[in-house]
Amino acid sequence: MGSLISETKGFTSDSAKVYVMVEQINKRSLGKLIVKVVGHEGCKNAKVEQVLRRQIQTCITHIDNYSxxxxxxxxxxxxxxxxxxxxxxxxxxxxxxxxxxxxxxKIKFVDFQKLSKS
Structure with a gap:
């Protein structure tokens, strides 16, 4: 996954199915996460995987909204x-x-810092 530091598959202490550490979250690392957990664009995916792909793509669109x-x-x-x-x-x-x-x-991107300020 690019500049991968560590990775744990399976359930971790915070109940994540996949937990990936990277040096910086960016469009490239998120794109690699899509390939890792969902597969390439041409793959046949179940509804769950299709939604997960759209969720990660939603995050990619929000990358430029933050420093x-x-x-x-x-x-x-x-x-x-x-x-x-x-x-x-x-x-x-x-x-x-x-x-x-x-x-x-509908897919929602939630920023916890903005929630706590409201």
Missing amino acids: QDTWADARVTFLGMDGSAYVIQSGDGKKRFIVRLDARD
Whole structure:
């Protein structure tokens, strides 16, 4: 995964199905996460995997909305339809984001710092 520091497959202490540490979260590391957990674009995927791909792509579209410093110390959790969690983290993961489906099955990108300020 680019500048991969460590990786743990299976369930970890925070219940992540896949937990990946990178030096910095960026479009490239997120693209590699897609290939790792969902497969290449041409792969046939179940609905759960299709949604996960869209969730990671949603995060990719939000990368440019934040400074590079943000992504050097961030943690993004993708909550799958099946209840599984996929986590990518850089640094200590001080800035927290979550990507999930809402009640209408729309993908939501949630920035916890903005939530706490409101």
